[in-house]
Amino acid sequence: MRTQGLTKDYGPVLALDSLDLEIGPGITGLVGANGAGKSTLLKILLGLVPATGGRAQVLGHDIASDGPAIRAAVGYLPEHDCLPPDVSASDFVVHMAMMSGLPRVAARERAAEVLRHVGLAEERYRPMGGYSTGMKQKAKLAQALAHDPRLVLLDEPTNGLDPAAREEMLGLVQRIGRDFGIAVIVTSHLLGELERVSDHVVVLDGGRLLRASRTDEFLDATGVLLVEVLGDDAQARMVAALSLAGVTTAPRGAMLTVDAAAGERDVHDLIRDTASDLGLGLVRLQVDHRHIEDVFADGSGAVTQPSADPREVTHD
Amino acid sequence: MTDPTSATPEGGSVIHDLGYRPYTGPRLGPAAIARALVITGFRNAFGLGRSGKSKVLPFILLALNLMPAVIVGGVMVFVGLDALPIGYAQYASTTQVLLGIFVASQAPVLFSRDLRHGTISLYLARPLPSSTYAIARWASLLGATLVFLLLPILVLYAVALLGELDVSDQTSDAAVAVGLALLLALSLTGLAGLIASWSTRRGFAVVATIALLLIGNGIVTAIQGISQQEGHARVGEVAGLFSPYSLYRGLMSIWTDNKTPTPPTGMPMQLAYVVVFIALSVACLGGLVWRYRRVATA
Structure with a gap:
């Protein structure tokens, strides 16, 4: 995935400010405070929201001209609720797989397999209205994986989860990226989470790129x-x-x-x-292990540790 | 270790975790996806594939709607009449309240539900464009409405043939009724769908649609009745243009033997009824497509 000068102007708010970014395979964490432009970036990459300026390619397709091709090969887990309460997870994932072009029989097989991978057992046959937040997040993840995408965009998958469910979800994200071989872009405002699961970290602040590099460089380069x-x-x-x-x-x-x-x-x-x-x-x-938080501290120009490596401050 | 393909020594079978298997099968194009969406939507309109509770209302309405036709059938078989006691086209006009409730209550299932629960963003994140989504949803509702309208006609037709009435007469009457039913279904689907797509609350959409259809029809009927008594039939004819039900009655008066108050007289007025009927449906479908295009880019 690559963007060049990507800009999104919502009138009063400049959500993305000429963003140049390149994201490779593996798990990429997209970090930023609320309103930093994470969700907007994902929506633009899906072709859901037109960019005000700039260009971007996802999996080799241009977002402006090849929207359907991108959406066929990408799975999306939105930040907000998106599950109808009166349908079972099983039926819903089958339907969503078919909406991505899978024939009915294949959709059924995929749905069963994906629900097993995310860990929804017997409850998959119950209407989703009665699910806990953790189960809902799993069902949302299952529909994003149903059509075996080459890339999944996960918008705050751990939002609202208790610590145990959060661990489970992060474990799933890690498996998707490492074992399933699907590229992952995962957003969060909790830095510690992404520190553990992602190979690369991209930090956004106010629609601008603060830093993009490998996670181990973030942590061990001191x-x-x-x-x-x-x-x-x-x-x-x-x-x-x-x-x-x-x-x-x-x-x-x-x-x-x-x-x-x-x-x-x-x-x-x-x-x-x-x-x-x-x-x-x-x-x-x-x-001396550093934390991703330090990048924010450096970025805002406020507290910089005296030991800070000069290489850290790559932006300006 | 034991052979992983064999059962356990106790005789139970083992589930092997094969890990993640990529999907290598075919991926269908937009036409097949749209067809799948229409079929699922059609099933959902009758509560199929949804919770048990959601099947109750549509099937009660469907049963009530069919009851007169079944009773007529019983009468025909046991008494043996030489004509159907109710015309094919007249049937929908007689059960218009049931029809209105059905369309009003099931349109939100197809249109409000996805907006209310945010499911729309999952559809939009998939290959189908928003306009195709809107048309597919509309087609599902149209199909459900047509089932509601055509089943009684089918039952009556079967009864007429079993009662050994004249086949060619019955066939042409039933064919006219089917054409009228199609026009009515198109306009009701468009109106109810458009209202439901502007409301994320099911209750609001139901009330607004019923109000528009039934109260609107009540007002038009009142005007038509008064204008006929007062001798200003033209007023009633023009008023008839303002409700799908009165449009249906007007055309039914022209095309069948069932007469209603202030039918459209003269070629221009009759043509106006047809044009308004179709234009209303087309405008509503256009409105739906426009609405979902806005939802998609919001």
Whole structure:
């Protein structure tokens, strides 16, 4: 999927501001606060809403001219309720599969299989009006998968779920992307969720692209170790000793941050030996994991950690 | 380990998780999808494929609507009349209240339900364009209305043939009635569908449609009755243009032996009845397509 200068102007609100974006296969998390343009982007990609400006291709089809071809190969889980209460999940998924062009017999087989995958058992034969939110989300996911799409767009699939159901849904999303081999674009305003399940993360803010990269780059690219030492004037002595050994070190709160990327020696050994030589107690030595939240902090230009890698701030 | 294809030692069978299997079969085009939508909608209009509760009203109405025809059949068989006590075309006019309630109550099933529950966004996220969706929904309602209108005609026709009435006379009378029923079904479907597509609340759509059809017809009938008594038949003829039921009665008076007050006289007026009848249906269908195009881009 690729967009070039994609813009959507709702009159008073500019939902997307000339967005350039490229999303490959795998699971892509689309993160943003409410109103950041996530849902609008999905609707434009489906060809449901015409873009005010710019172009986009989905699965090699242009959104402006090839809408039906895109919609035949894409599954969509909308954010809001979309299930008729007086129909059973089984009948509904069969019908929706047929609406994507599957013959009746094939639609029945697919519906049974997909409902099994999402974990709707006997309750699939009951009218959906009596379903819990978790079951409804599963039924919505099942209809999005019914026609074996090449790409599914999941708009806030974990919205309104309790923690257990949320875990289950995230597990399903992960299976769709990894085991089923279907590309996934999943939106959420909860960053921690996407951190775990997605291969790529795209951050939108106010209709603009804040950042797009692999999830592991988000999380592990700092190359910084956190060290905590105990003893008389421990921090200052440790900083002095490590700096002397040629390792960039700076205090952060009660701990030290050590740039492990520099220097040819194994920094872990160096830290251990230094602490031992100085007679200090080495309390903690860990990799400095960052969270996607930090990207937001960087993006808003507010709190930037002193340890922040200069590579992080890619936007402007 | 045991052979995965065999049953367990206890003799029970095992379900093997085959994992996810991609679909490699055929994918049908828009015409086949639209046909599937029409058939599902037609079934849904009678409550089939929906909850048990939703089957009650349509089938009660259908049974009530058929009852006079069945009674006539019984009378014909046991008494042996030399003509049907009720004309084919007259039948729909006699049971117009039932017909109005049926169309008014089942149009929201096809039109309001998807809007109210947001299902419309799932349809729009699939290959069918919004205009095809609107026409398919309309066709489902038209089919259901036609079943409602044509079943009694079929029963009467069968009874007439069993009663050994003149086959060619009966056939031509029944054919005229079928044509009239088609015109009536087209206009009622369009009106009820258009109202239902503007309302996400089922109750509102039902009340508005019944009000428009039955109260509108009541007013027209009153005007026609008064104008005939007062000797201003033309007023009644013009008033007849304003309700599907009165249009139906007017054309029935011209084309069959069943006479009603202030039938359209003169070629231009008779032509106006036909044109208004068809134009109303076409306008409503156009309105439906326009409505769903707006829903799609909202």
